[in-house]
Amino acid sequence: MEDEVIIGLEVHVRLLTKTKLFCSCENREVEEPNTNVCPICMGFPGTKPMLNEKAIELAALAALALNCKINKTFSFSRKVYFYPDLPKNFQITQYDAPIGIEGELMLLKAGRKIRIRRVHVEEDPARLVHVGGDITSASYALVDYNRSGMPLIEIVTEPDLKTPAEAREAVATLALVLGHIGVCDPSAESAIRVDxxxxxxGGKRVEIKNITGFANVEKALLFEIARQKQLRAMxxxxxxxxxxxxxxxxTTSSLRTKESEEDYGYIFEPDLLTYHITDSMISSLAPALEELPSKRISRLISKYQIPxxxxxxxxxxxxxxxxxxEHTADIFEDRIMLAKWSVGDLLKCLNYNRIDVSQAKITPQSYAEFLSMIKSGEITERLGKELIKEFVATGxxxxxxxxxxxxxxFENLDLTQVIEATIKENPKAVEDYRKGNQKALQFLIGKVLEKTNNTADPKKIRDMLNARVAQ
Ligand SMILES: [Zn+2]
Incomplete structure (x- = not known):
C-alpha cells in the first residue's frame, strides 16, 4: 500500500511596511551589509522596541483575507534561543495569542480548502551569509543585521496537504492573495520563505527549513518523500x-535532530504593551479586501468588458x-486588444526574460503607445510581435x-523584386495558387513577409501577388 503523506507549512511573509517592526530603520533590502541598522534592531542593552502599527494592520488584513478569527487583544512573547542571527538572544513573536486563528485557504487546482491554524506577527532575524559553501559545508559565516527586525507574519497551516504539488499550490495561492491586497510583494527576493x-x-515528522521559490517547495518535498520511503523500505x-x-x-540534508517547540523558552515580552485592534481599524481594511483575487477578476470583467x-x-x-x-487600460481604449496582447506576447516576453513586469523598463505609457501603433496600422501585427521582444527587454x-x-x-527594398524572387523560388505554390488553392497564396504571402522581416504590409503583398500571378 502507498504510504500516506502528511504535509504542513509554516510560511514567513515579509510585510510591505516602510519601516522595520520595532524601530525606524527602513524595511527594504540594502546591499551594503550592516548599514540599515540601529541600536534597537541590533539588540543593544537598554533599547526598547516600539511597535509599528502598520505591520499590525497588514497582519490583521492577512488574517481577515484567510477567514481567520481575529484576536482583538494580544501581546508579544520572547522566543529565546542562542544563534548568531539573533543579537538579543530572543526573537519577539506572538505565542499564546496570535493575531489570527482558525482560518482557511481555497486551493483551486486541488479543488478543496485547507485549514490555517494561525497567523502571527514576528521580527525577522539577521541573515547569515555562508562563505565557501552552504549551511552544511561553509568554512565560516558572516552576519548581516540589515534584515534583523524586518516585519514578518508567519502563517501556519494544519497538516492538511497531501502532495508536494498541493504544498506548492498553497504557497503560490498565499502569495497571490497577499500580493493583491498589498500585504507583501511576492516578487521581492526572499519575501516568502517556507518551512x-x-x-x-505513522512516522516521525521532519522539518525542511527556509525554502524559497514555489517550485523549490515542491522539489524539496518530493526529495524528502522519496528519502523517507526508501528508509522505511529498508x-x-x-x-x-x-x-x-x-x-x-x-536534495535535503540533516541540520539538527529532535528539535521541537518545547525546546524554545517562551516568556512574556514586558517591553511591549498589550495591544487592542479596534473595530475602526477592521473597517478601514475593508477596501483592501475588495482586491482579493476572486473579487478583482469580477471587477476586471465588468469594468473593462474583457473575457x-x-x-x-x-x-x-x-x-x-x-x-x-489597469494603468494601461486607463490610457488605451481597446481593452480587448490590450488584454489579448498582455496575456499573449507581453507575458511570453516577460517569462522569457524571467522578469516581473515591475522589473521590466516598460511603462503603461510606452506600452499603450506600442499598441496604438499596431491599432493604427503604423506597424503590422507581425512586426509588433517581433518588436515587443526588444521593447520588453530594453524598454x-x-x-x-x-x-x-x-x-x-527592408523598408527601402523594392517589394516587386522580393515578390519576383519568391515566385521564382516557389514554382509549386505558384502553380497551386493558379489552380485556385488559397492556402498556397497564404504560403506565398508568408514567404514574402519573411524576406522583409515582417516589415511589409500583408494586404499590399496580397494585392501585388494577385496582380503578378494573374498575368
Ligand atoms: Zn533599526
Whole structure:
C-alpha cells in the first residue's frame, strides 16, 4: 500500500511596511551589509522596541483575507534561543495569542480548502551569509543585521496537504492573495520563505527549513518523500529532525535532530504593551479586501468588458501585472486588444526574460503607445510581435524601435523584386495558387513577409501577388 503523506507549512511573509517592526530603520533590502541598522534592531542593552502599527494592520488584513478569527487583544512573547542571527538572544513573536486563528485557504487546482491554524506577527532575524559553501559545508559565516527586525507574519497551516504539488499550490495561492491586497510583494527576493513539515503516516515528522521559490517547495518535498520511503523500505526508523534544502542539488540534508517547540523558552515580552485592534481599524481594511483575487477578476470583467479567461490570467500573474494592465487600460481604449496582447506576447516576453513586469523598463505609457501603433496600422501585427521582444527587454521607445527596424531591414527594398524572387523560388505554390488553392497564396504571402522581416504590409503583398500571378 502507498504510504500516506502528511504535509504542513509554516510560511514567513515579509510585510510591505516602510519601516522595520520595532524601530525606524527602513524595511527594504540594502546591499551594503550592516548599514540599515540601529541600536534597537541590533539588540543593544537598554533599547526598547516600539511597535509599528502598520505591520499590525497588514497582519490583521492577512488574517481577515484567510477567514481567520481575529484576536482583538494580544501581546508579544520572547522566543529565546542562542544563534548568531539573533543579537538579543530572543526573537519577539506572538505565542499564546496570535493575531489570527482558525482560518482557511481555497486551493483551486486541488479543488478543496485547507485549514490555517494561525497567523502571527514576528521580527525577522539577521541573515547569515555562508562563505565557501552552504549551511552544511561553509568554512565560516558572516552576519548581516540589515534584515534583523524586518516585519514578518508567519502563517501556519494544519497538516492538511497531501502532495508536494498541493504544498506548492498553497504557497503560490498565499502569495497571490497577499500580493493583491498589498500585504507583501511576492516578487521581492526572499519575501516568502517556507518551512515544510512532512511525515509518512505513522512516522516521525521532519522539518525542511527556509525554502524559497514555489517550485523549490515542491522539489524539496518530493526529495524528502522519496528519502523517507526508501528508509522505511529498508526498515530504518525516520528520525525527527530539521533538514536543509540544497537548491542546486535539489536534495535535503540533516541540520539538527529532535528539535521541537518545547525546546524554545517562551516568556512574556514586558517591553511591549498589550495591544487592542479596534473595530475602526477592521473597517478601514475593508477596501483592501475588495482586491482579493476572486473579487478583482469580477471587477476586471465588468469594468473593462474583457473575457473571463483573460481576466483570470491577468490576476493570476499577480498584483504588479494586474496593476500594469489597469494603468494601461486607463490610457488605451481597446481593452480587448490590450488584454489579448498582455496575456499573449507581453507575458511570453516577460517569462522569457524571467522578469516581473515591475522589473521590466516598460511603462503603461510606452506600452499603450506600442499598441496604438499596431491599432493604427503604423506597424503590422507581425512586426509588433517581433518588436515587443526588444521593447520588453530594453524598454526602448517603441516608435524609435520601429523606425530603426524598418531602416535596418527592408523598408527601402523594392517589394516587386522580393515578390519576383519568391515566385521564382516557389514554382509549386505558384502553380497551386493558379489552380485556385488559397492556402498556397497564404504560403506565398508568408514567404514574402519573411524576406522583409515582417516589415511589409500583408494586404499590399496580397494585392501585388494577385496582380503578378494573374498575368
Ligand atoms: Zn533599526
Amino acid at each position: 515544510a513539515n512532512i511525515s509518512l503516516a 526498515h530504518i526508523e525516520i528520525e525527527q529532525e530539521t533538514r536543509h534544502f540544497d537548491e542546486i542539488k535539489k 473571463e479567461n483573460y481576466a483570470r490570467i491577468i490576476i493570476y500573474e499577480g498584483k504588479n501585472f494586474a496593476d500594469f494592465f 526602448a521607445d517603441p516608435r524609435r524601435l520601429a523606425e530603426r527596424y524598418k531602416n535596418e531591414n
